[in-house]
Amino acid sequence: MAEKSILALFPSQEQAQRIVPKLQALRVADVSVDHLHNINGTGVSESMNPLVGRFPGLSFLTLGKEGQGIDEGILTAASVDASGMSAPMSEVFTGAYEGTDRMDTLMTVVVDERCYDQALRVINDGGGKL
Template sequence: MAKKNFLAGFVSIDDAQAAEQALNEAGFTITQVDQISPYPGEGPQQVMNPLTGNIPSLGYLTLDAEFNSKSAAILAATDVSASGMSDGDGMMPEVNQGVLLTAVVPADQAEQAEQIIKQYGGNI
């Protein structure tokens, strides 16, 4: 049987999980929700005081990222998200999507799955 893959971006993990639940209830069992980021690592795992100077980089502190080279950390710090001078207000929601819903569905039921994903705010 032919299959169709969907990769749908969501702004909120709650919306993605609700869409996944609706897909599962409709009989689509191959689904997965993940948080994604353009930056590596998980960032700080404990509260820290930046005034002490004990931070690896601005990107580590503000972007929740762990860099394996000083050059990558410096480059990431140039992102407007790292400076605190931009709150993302006015950004298109499609750009600010950090949650990915993946679904593999039978090709003959792809339209139904697509409607469910879009109903919950997914961007395919």
């Protein structure tokens, strides 16, 4: 049995959980729903010119995050929380820019390839964004 995986974003865990029974009826091998946490920082409290000053990275300039390793710093800088350049707003927010309806719930599904198209339809009908 060959399997395929699906990653989909939802505005809330509740909305994603509503379609889990439908996916389980398709006999998915695995399904999980996880909340993607925002990257919290202290905020920027000082003015500096990044062209002449030394600073640890983009997440320091935008979020005030300090003390990160190189890997964490790269991932933090790639987040929409640190840089709006990492994804168009229409792909991150479904409506209000304030972030109240942010797509921050990830559904991961492993399904038999014979049921793959049906699973995609269930996710789309349930409000998921592939």
